[in-house]
Amino acid sequence: MKKQLISILLLLIIAPYSWCYEGADPCRKSTEGNDFWFGFMESRNYSANHYIEITVTAREATTFTITIGTNETPFQGVFSVAANNSQQIRIPWDMVEALGSESIENKGLHLVSQKPVNVYALNYDKNSADVAVIYPTESLGKEYFAMCYDVNINERNDGTYGNGRNSEFLVVASEDSTKVLIIPSKVTDQLVQAGDSINITLNKGEVYQVQSKNRNNLSGQGDLTQSYIKSSKPVAFYSGSLGTTVPATSGTSAWDHLYEQIPPIHSWGREYYTTPLKSRNSDRYRIIAAEDNTTIHISNKNNITLNRGEFEEIVLYSTEPSRIFSDKPIMVAQYSQSNNVDGTGDPFMIILSSVTQSKNDVTFVAYDSEIIQNYFVNIITLTEEINNIRLNGNSISGSFQAFPEGKYSFAQITINPGTHRIKNLNEDRGFLAYVYGYGGVESYGYGVGFNLDLVLDLGESINFNGDTLLLCYGESVTLDAGPYFDTYQWNTGDTTQILKIISGGEYSVKTTTIDGCQLEDSIYIYVSQPEVDLGIDYDEGCAPYSIELNGSDGFDKYIWQNQKDDTLSTSQFYTANITDEYRITVYNKYNCPARDTMNLVVFPVPDIEISGETLICGAKESELTVNISNAPESVWNYNGSFKWSSNNPSIVFSNQSHKKTTLETNDWGKFEIYYELTTTDACITIDTFRVQFEPTPTSAFKFVDDPDDECKGYSREVLYTGNATKNANYYWDYGGAKLIETFDWNNFTVSIGAYNSNPYLTLYVEENGCWSDTTAKLLGANPDFILETEKARGCDSLTVLFKGELNVEDALLFEWDFGDGSPIRNEQEVEHFYSSTGFYDVGLLITNTLSGCQIGFEIDSMIKVFPTPIAEITVDASICYPDSAELIYTHNIDSSICLWEFEGAHQSGTENDSILMIIDEPFGKAMLTVNEYGCISLPAETTLKRLPHFDFYTDFEEGCQPYSPEVFANAQDDFLDFTWLTDSLPHPIGNSTFFTFPDSGKVDVTLVATSTQTGCFDTLTKTDWIWIHPKPAAAFEVDYPVALLEHADITFSNYSESANYFFWDFGDEGTSTEDSPKHTYTQLGEYNSQLFVESDYGCKDTSAFVIKILPFSVFTPNAFRPDSEISENRTFMPVGVGADPSQFNLRIYDRWGQIIFESSSPEHPWDGTTKNGKPAPMGNYIWISNYYDIQGFEHNQKGQVVLVR
Incomplete structure (x- = not known):
């Protein structure tokens, strides 16, 4: 992509503590400078050796000063640093380290040097340290995203902290009246919700720290990565963690402070190279995007797509040095993992630099530490530049190895602690470098210095090697020159920051800033327009019907969808077999889509199945049903759509319908039945059913000699009387009998012997597949037995011998039922014990176990046993009685005689079974013995408890609200505990207590006494006992x-x-x-x-x-300028403290007396425009204000003001 820095002549404006030099490039920003504003986030502080240290390195000898806070209080005068050397300064941590969350603190540091220097900041505590490279003031920005890490809280059982705490970030103001907008990504420590806004105003030297999650299980709190910060003036921004592990998972130990200065979004790049940290197995990386739909390529990994502010965390192993390349700006952070994850060392965090931020010459320090044992520096440069790189003046070209992708190489160099210098002999080329160290559970790492230039980058698709952006046909792409410039000039004539493109071609833009920076960039938009054709728009057929669709060759991805946009397949070919709209979307190698659609109608054909009996025995009529499924009823349910038929004309169909019919025949035999169904779409389906009609045989037979007596004798003549023919299959089972004579195929005689184990004759018949029921008849004789036992009587219990005489021995079962619910006994002679009282019926059943023939006996009330009485007293012994209790003998009958005895109590009256017992002591005992029918019961006894006796008193029964008298208990029984009922819990206990009555009036007092001897308690309440006089109410x-x-x-x-x-x-x-x-x-x-x-x-x-x-004060400026760089000078309002905003009027008149502006609120100042919104001309204007102060007094003022343009 064409990126050209255009040098122009600058008008230099020198701000306090700022510097520039003749010929300086206004687009060039770096970590080297003369003026630095910075700060320190809160770190772990668990040892006496916690300290803050600043390191300054310089290519030329120079001096510098450090001041703290808004008033810029000097710290220890002037410091000096030698050329290509370093100077360390320790500052007491409590002077500059931010503490807590969401409060403004006066802890910012300001470092000013005579000549350019690099500044590094160390926050140290035992086993926890991190270092950040500090950006000069000119490299600061106004827009940031936070890069922190997940929180691993280390909370002790006593509520104090261990090692792990907050995710956090810090804002440091470099100018007064800096307005800052903060949108946290998680709930903050002060419970600002994720996505809500924090708006603050900072003056130079003030810092503002935000933290989240300092305890476990805090809802919505955690990693503050993705938090957004925007300011009205440049600020320094830092983020990380007070102390966490990497990764922040359960079981991971070795916590460390994470601390890095975050580059402003305008300095982010698109191409980064990740070098493994030497001696480590793997490192973690986070990538965050500046714009929506950012595509990120990582060597040998799948592409990642992120929206603005989203991030992705990845792990790269020591064997995976990688190139990270994106089509839009991104920021990349590298994390060293915890000791128990990856060996020696602890977590630290480095913000990686893009290749556009390379530096030509830098002096840095590898911090010396007693714990850290190994020091390294990673250096990245163009492969063609490795022979020009010098470390401490020495060539290290043999240490470089090329990245597997891209034009860069890297070196991992072991170094000693102290000051070092890296330089590229080619002044037109640079390098990137990161220093780090490990030892025990200690580590640190930081970038040694880099450029933070203003970048104009229209982007580049990762699909192309060059200045080309992909545009899929029918879509649009947005070209964004970035919000960091003041003017924009596109080759299309547009002058906006953002340009929306819908057609291909070359596009270029020129940008400028008010500081004189000019940049150009251009891009070629390539339009990709793939096409796909299914070759068919419509098809139809009767189910089952299918067609294979081809999504065409040569595409990278295929997506088949139906009319509901459900994804059906991702293959090139798809077989369509149901009615639907089939949509194919294909993507070519640029991921651009093409689409085509076809419609398929598969006419539904129902599944039909005839069901019914296939064999009908004994009838010539049957009903068949048809199951019609898998098709809507509307396609087949119409007149004339079905037809029933048969292969035999004797079959007659009746009651015909779509789903059933009745068939009849005059003949026995086998038949085929046919059913045909035609749909509305002329689709035909047929089913066949086979059925057989046959007569049902019967299995009836009888005993010729005496048909109704099954226990007749030992020889029986049998005659078959059923309807089957002699050709049928007869299945006779003679049981234990023997066939002794046959008269015909249906007539014979059997003999029955004693102890016949199967005394049944059974028959079932089969003919033509039809089966008869089974007929079974018993063959047997009744037993002969005489009972000899007489009736008997007893008391409480009784033993009786039951016996009798048996005249014929056989397989007999005796079943004695003794009438008392005891198990049946099976002996012929048996002795039985009656353990319970009552009248008992005795029965005997004798059964021939082989034939089932039986006889029985039953004698009512044959055995009588009278009960011995049980002396049971009915009374609830669990409750506490006042002074007496009623006792009842529950089982009283007319013959009951009750004898009562007492201890600690006595009987009132002479009653027998129901008495009144007077309880004389806390415990009273009653004993009862009962005599019935001469049977004496065992004695029964019960012990009852009495309620305690007590009273209470106080010295003064009257007082003033709130009144607190002491009340005393008076015990009349021994072993009493007292509980006083009050409005608060727990209730006081003891022989006395103080009551507090907050309200006036007469109140009740209640005392509960509990006997520790009996467990009984009673309550005594005295109504309106205490009188409280009311307390006055001051108002x-x-x-x-x-x-x-x-x-x-x-x-x-x-x-x-x-x-x-x-x-x-x-x-x-x-x-x-x-x-x-x-x-x-x-x-x-x-x-x-x-x-x-x-x-x-x-x-x-x-x-x-x-x-x-x-005070009532009014400050009225005499001039203002709407385009002033100072926001307070852009408007005019002649009102100060004490004015009532609801009663206010301001009018502005021009020199002709015309009203050009009017306001009814002090919050609506004059911005230099007229009523129609146009700028008023420069000049003098008359103002008149009328308003009331906060006490309602009227004020009228007027004056002149100069409008400056």
């Missing part, structure tokens, strides 16, 4: 809270309540005892006026109010 107002000294007569209005006596203190040693006095103030200032009041009961109160007495 007053003044007619003028803010007054001017010439009208400082103030009236005090008393609004106190319940007060009888008054005393006034006016704050200026004046007093009064009047109800509503007046007082005159004679001096300017703020006065704390107070009113003291007292009631008849001696209760007091105080009220105060601050009164401000202001």
